[in-house]
Amino acid sequence: MFLRGEPLPADAPGYLHTAAAIIDLTNLNQEERAVIDLLEKEEAIRDAELDYAHQDGLTKGRAEGRAEGRAEGEAQGRAEERADLALAALRLGVPIDTVAKFSGLGHADLETLLQQ
DSSP states (O other), rough: GGGGOOOOOOOOOOHHHHHHHHHHHHHHHHHHHHHHHHHHHHHHHHHHHHHHHHHHHHHHEEEEEOOOHHHHHHHHHHHHHHHHHHHHHHHHHOOHHHHHHHHOOHHHHHHHHHHH
């Protein structure tokens, strides 16, 4: 078949296709082989660059996610602390207008806190 120069049938086993590709490579002249080597090196470099970019993107994405989560957690913690302080002030008898002014919470929010 392909050893006699005939084309390899499409339904031939995979190992025969591999063997044919190896034979084709060994039959190249020096200039053709140099071009193939150069193309393979360029492909390896491109694959390495893509892999690096992917890994770098994952690293940056994780860092951004952690920073965003930390910021959200801190904001939630400050809001809870502000609500706790406002509730404590209300329970001590500080007027609701004064608590609203210093806590930044609205009257409705303060009323809800008092009902909890």
